[in-house]
Amino acid sequence: MINRQTYRDHVIEYVCSLMRNGQLQPGDKVRESGLAADLGVSRAPVREAVRHLVGEGLLDYRPQVGSIVANLSPQQIIDSYVARGLLEGFAIADSGKQFSVAARQELRQLCELMETSAADGDDEALVDVGARFHRLLYGRTANQQLLENIERLSNKLHLLFYRHWANFYSPDQIRDRHHQLLELVFKGDEWAVEQGFRQHYIETGRKVAALYTTE
Amino acid sequence: MINRQTYRDHVIEYVCSLMRNGQLQPGDKVRESGLAADLGVSRAPVREAVRHLVGEGLLDYRPQVGSIVANLSPQQIIDSYVARGLLEGFAIADSGKQFSVAARQELRQLCELMETSAADGDDEALVDVGARFHRLLYGRTANQQLLENIERLSNKLHLLFYRHWANFYSPDQIRDRHHQLLELVFKGDEWAVEQGFRQHYIETGRKVAALYTTE
């Protein structure tokens, strides 16, 4: 038994799945009693799970009132993507290590895979490949503290907005944008890498934010 | 009633004060029952406080076993300072706004105040002034998401290591190091600002880490 699972973890996963399913949308109230009833557990582990998700930024919390699914303003959306670009760009630039030929090939193949997934309209696969692509890059950093922050932000943006970003670019654009990132990384100019990733994410952030402006 | 205080918040503050007092040191076990008994409350709010502090990175947590005060490895210490330098440097460079004459004067005065505090051996005042100095700089960012991450890291490093950094530099050095940061900021070269703050923090991080290496 490597990792003992506690009820709290089940609740966390359950809430995340509700967010992925769309059954929980930004602004929706999250009632502890409801979750407890759904899963047949008491409110104690539910409260811990909710508090954890609040800490992750996935839920907003008001004392004595309760929690709602985080409802980021357009500016907050952009800000989150900016922060992610900053962290991920640095993590990649700072990792320093060279990419093996095999690793380069794998990353390039992922770009192609993104294009075919996008062309097939398989958004789920596209998002998944995109996540693998980025993780392969920033995951090379030896800085665990940085990694924690990146994954927190990454997970937050993924759960809140993964639905959308597949629709902002044509299959060609998706492939090309990520190919360009790769070339920056392989070239080894750290400053260019950081700027490139910042730009990559701020563009996506602006597009996502645009969807949430005054509807 | 602006901000209703709940027991959980009291517990958080209590644990932080224990860490500041040195009654809780890195590696020490944090028993929920003990805290509950100390404060005369039940374990429920204590658990929430502990979980919050785990999320902040101040405590390490092992399921079914308990929590201990975070005991960062030398590398993790450096990594944390690197991350803070990255975030703070960007926040300052990206805020873009000009500093008023009064603001510049205040910041320069804080540098001098750091020197006098250091010369007087008043570490508490020195650390406090240092915190105000840095907050005045990074607090100008409009990016709330960034700010949250900075303050989380800042608070973590402050609580775990505020004891030490006052002793790494002479009063003159402290003043000069911060004056140099100010000149970078006032000059407005964003890239130089980012690099400067990264360097500032990585140096401190290395010195702190050195204290925790194989004693």
Add this chain to the structure above:
DNA sequence: TCCCTGGCAAATGTCGACATTCGACACTTG
């Protein structure tokens, strides 16, 4: 002597219930 094993104590995980607070709705009043 060392290792394994079994049980004991203590800490965490979970539960159900009660207390407290907030938000909403209907009612009163000017």
Add this chain to the structure above:
DNA sequence: CAAGTGTCGAATGTCGACATTTGCCAGGGA
């Protein structure tokens, strides 16, 4: 009719107790 107010329901905050797991230590065997 609008504004303020009182009450009620529901959700959160807290509590004490029980269940379960972990780490430790004593005891026995090789």
